[in-house]
Amino acid sequence: MTLPMTVPAPGLPARVRIHEVGARDGLQNEKASVPTRVKAEFVRRLAGAGLTTIEATSFVHPEWVPQLADAEELFPLVAGLSGVDLPVLVPNDRGLDRALALGARRVAVFASATESFAKANLNRTLDESLAVFEPVVARARDAGAHVRGYVSMCFGDPWEGAVPVHQVVRVCRALRDMGCDELSLGDTIGVATPGQVRALLTALDGAGVPTPVLGVHFHDTYGQALANTYAALQHGVSTVDASAGGLGGCPYARSATGNLATEDLVWMLRGLGIDTGVDLDRLVATSVWMAEHLGRPSPSRTVRALSHKEQ
């Protein structure tokens, strides 16, 4: 493969860390039931394609997310992968206990920027949900774990519509103050546009939440994910969440399109001369393999283009 041509643009990071969420955020939102051994093989293949941060699963109550009810079985199958960080989602104290008991070294909590989503997703007020996370984050850090804080609905909310920047900043500050090492700014319903991305990052800078601790997590519901990513890179963001093959989606969004596809991201970064360590051909092969298990084609345009047979 000789394309894309590599032509850097000024002011972008030299290297981007891709936080691969396909095995957790992706499979969590897929209808098909995937056997544990296939999930483990998926994580192994993602690592084989050069991804070094692979969110593996969620230690949420099995009734809430049946797709990830096998976290206890899955994690030990992949924990030995060398050179790969395997963060896991922990919703509360009980989830943290389960994760730490299995030796997890990176955990993530999942907060909301809006009252409505806190209510819908966690059945708590926003402040109640933050109060639940505080001891979880403290105990995780005491145990030596790295903690990521997800902030969902940062750019729009299906119930509230527009989300004020100051509200997102408040939640980000609270998560940082309780000890989160990094934050992931989620456009959970995919409505953001580049000016919004820029404005939020600028506001966070001004509020003492510096860009190096931030990742961005865009959904492609309206086709905006990569343009927003480019805007974030221009602001200095160097951690980008993406899902191999574009797996998954948000059950609250108005269509089935989901996460930014890792392959579409890698194509852009490769063109920009930004190092990711990812072997695009192996990653595409992995997504094609997983699509066969799920019984539907990948929504990633790059996967489709590169896996299309030459005429």
Next chain:
Amino acid sequence: MTLPMTVPAPGLPARVRIHEVGARDGLQNEKASVPTRVKAEFVRRLAGAGLTTIEATSFVHPEWVPQLADAEELFPLVAGLSGVDLPVLVPNDRGLDRALALGARRVAVFASATESFAKANLNRTLDESLAVFEPVVARARDAGAHVRGYVSMCFGDPWEGAVPVHQVVRVCRALRDMGCDELSLGDTIGVATPGQVRALLTALDGAGVPTPVLGVHFHDTYGQALANTYAALQHGVSTVDASAGGLGGCPYARSATGNLATEDLVWMLRGLGIDTGVDLDRLVATSVWMAEHLGRPSPSRTVRALSHKEQ
């Protein structure tokens, strides 16, 4: 619809003219045969949605592009639309004669930035093809018509791979020197990334082809079209080609994904506070209506999201 939130970004144009190519570039590359009266209704609905530049058809030899063999019947059906420019493609002198005889006031020629595509598409060398266009452009201007010059394969070529910037600049200069009023820089196979866009626009500036005469024409084959558009806007480009519903595609590309969808573009521009005059709901309704005629869903993510029934 209250989303996206409108948050401008600095340095972007206040207004973007969308050059709608769905009826020509889109339908030209669709397999389904669309009746002339449906095409005319499509153009009328696009105008009703607020689009003011709608490329209507191509006066190419009917054997080359059978999908557009009804140009003579179609053009008079839409020519009376007020406040709408209706450019048409003319491949040569004969095509220009046919277009002018029907009262066309805007025409476009279709050049290539590479030898391989000139050969494949026009069966001529690059310089031979430019020599064919020279009298066409001159006669069109003598007749008072506005002339657009398409430059295809500006960012990569399926046979040659990388395309040197100086080669694109040479073709753009030649088209300007022969009198083209505007140029459209085509990423015909969808491989471009934002650094390339920036580099080409900068080189053209330096070679006396100023940004105000330029439009950009991106394909979404690898999901890059909107990120590239954002990079072009940042350089001051204010004419963007797009295809309603993402209709069409390039027969030489490695997958069926085609033009940047007008709806995905309008979503971003609306979020950025950039005026387009387009009513997004009416445009989505038009694309859904056309998708029914074509017998397949629109590939536009915004069309899918906004036409999805609420659960």
